[in-house]
Amino acid sequence: MNAFIGFIMGPMVWISAMIFIFGLLIKFIFIIKEVREKEQYLLSYMTVRHSLRSICAWLIPFYPRSTRLRPVYYGVSYLFHILLFVLPVFLFSHIVLMDQSLNLSWPALHDGAADILTLAVILALVFFSLRRRLEPDVRFLTSVKDHLLILMVLLPFVTGFLAYHQVFLYEWMVIAHVLSGEFLLIIIPFSRFSHMITAPLTRAYTGSEFGHVRHAKDW
Amino acid sequence: MKQWVFFMVFILIMGISGLVFSREDQERLDPSAFETPRRPGAVFSHDGHNEKAGLSDNCALCHHVYENKQLVEGESSEDKTCSDCHGLKSGPENGIPLVRAFHARCRECHFDSGKGPVLCGQCHMKE
Ligand code: HEM
Numbered sequence: 001m002n003a004f005i006g007f008i009m010g011p012m013v014w015i016s017a018m019i020f021i022f023g024l025l026i027k028f029i030f031i032i033k034e035v036r037e038k039e040q041y042l043l044s045y046m047t048v049r050h051s052l053r054s055i056c057a058w059l060i061p062f063y064p065r066s067t068r069l070r071p072v073y074y075g076v077s078y079l080f081h082i083l084l085f086v087l088p089v090f091l092f093s094h095i096v097l098m099d100q101s102l103n104l105s106w107p108a109l110h111d112g113a114a115d116i117l118t119l120a121v122i123l124a125l126v127f128f129s130l131r132r133r134l135e136p137d138v139r140f141l142t143s144v145k146d147h148l149l150i151l152m153v154l155l156p157f158v159t160g161f162l163a164y165h166q167v168f169l170y171e172w173m174v175i176a177h178v179l180s181g182e183f184l185l186i187i188i189p190f191s192r193f194s195h196m197i198t199a200p201l202t203r204a205y206t207g208s209e210f211g212h213v214r215h216a217k218d219w
Numbered sequence: 220m221k222q223w224v225f226f227m228v229f230i231l232i233m234g235i236s237g238l239v240f241s242r243e244d245q246e247r248l249d250p251s252a253f254e255t256p257r258r259p260g261a262v263f264s265h266d267g268h269n270e271k272a273g274l275s276d277n278c279a280l281c282h283h284v285y286e287n288k289q290l291v292e293g294e295s296s297e298d299k300t301c302s303d304c305h306g307l308k309s310g311p312e313n314g315i316p317l318v319r320a321f322h323a324r325c326r327e328c329h330f331d332s333g334k335g336p337v338l339c340g341q342c343h344m345k346e
Contacts, residue, residue, distance in 0.1 A: 002337050006330045009337075092257065093339060100322050103309075111257060166345040174338050 001171075008178050009097070016182035023189025028197050046208040054207020055200050057219040064219035073131065080124040083117050084153075088181070090114075093164070111164075118161050125154045149192060155180035245344070252302035252317065258343035261325070262336075272328075272335070281324060288314070 035042055057063055067074040088094060092108040099105040109117070129150050132142040159177035163170060188194060203218075210218035247260035269275050279295040285304070296304075305320040306313040315323070325342070329335035336342050 002330055002333045002335075005337055096318070096322075096339075099319060100326070103319075163340065166340045170340050171338060174340070 005175065008175065008182070010101070012178075012182055016185040020185040020188055023186075024194065024197050027189050027194055028201075031198070031201060042205065045212050046204065047212050050208045050211030051204030053211060054203045054218050057207075057217075058203055076124050076127055080121060080128075083121050083124075087114060087117055087121065088156075091160075115161070115164065118157055121157050122154065122161070125150055125157070146192075152180070152184055152187065156184055252300065253307065258339070259346045261321070261342040262344050263325075263342075272332070 061078050062068050062071065062074065087109070090107070090109045091114055092111055095105050095108045129147060132138050132146060132150075156177055159173050159180055162168070163173040163177050167173075188196065206218045210216045245262045246264040248263050250256035250258070250260045274280060278297060279293070281301075282295045282297045282299070284291040284294040284296050301320055302317055305315055305317040307317055309316040309319075325335075326337055329337045
């Protein structure tokens, strides 16, 4: 058992981190290459200024008009995306593991705070899932796969929470936690989650078309 | 919907059984050398553990002595605590801070020997 745990908490972490980073990097390069070969004209009116302008405008909470029209959804969404990044990176247990293997450490969230924020993420995911069931026009665009992807994000948070509290089946909970976390990292480049890099590209394109061509704002 | 109800009931039962079958009292290491401990002290029954792990005549593996960063063979330091030499913060004079010293000594051997606890909660068991 220890050998298996050693593998999933050792080499497997690096393997999945590499797939995550290089998967996204290769995806990015391919997108740029495709645009260059097939849709060269897009690049002719893309500008750095209008791209950055649009990306920044959409990063400011409730600055774009459409986010103000649906404040609950976008509020939950902003909070969720920030926590999705902050929680795993600044979680104390994760930093202890990092310190152990790479002698690297940085300030950590207080465990009690992390615990409450974890619950907030879980609630946000339940909210997203319910919205996809209950709101007619979103429901129309939703397939089983969307719910499965939500589940994939949910799993590391639920299992991490239960493991931290050592409620039941502790060993199996940590194993499930580590595997679901690694699985999530691995599927990011190959799923809708790659909007991590494609969303800014979409903004850059739309921002340039609106700003440079039509002299309008896209937020 | 039915599956969800079953799932929730399952979680609830497991949770309650986890609370009811609380763990027996176990000998623990004292974490007070870490000014503000963030985990329950690690379970460790000194003599019993060392007998089972075959360390009874290798006290110096843990209670070691260093001089000028060189391990001194054949000498041991049972009269000192780990925190006497290993400070909390790493620095030039403190190559191996206290947490890393404990984890390196204990957890690594458990990985190498394939026996003993390696997950946070197996050592820092809830009280
Ligand atoms: C993106 C993936 C991951 C996310 C989102 C995530 C998130 C979390 C969360 C939310 C907790 C519980 C915090 C709390 O309730 O206080 C946790 C605990 C933990 N995570 Fe992760 N995690 C991820 C990946 C990993 C990986 C790959 C490892 C192992 C190498 C790992 C090891 C741990 C450990 C050991 C704990 C503490 C369990 C305990 O205290 O016994 N996590 N994680």
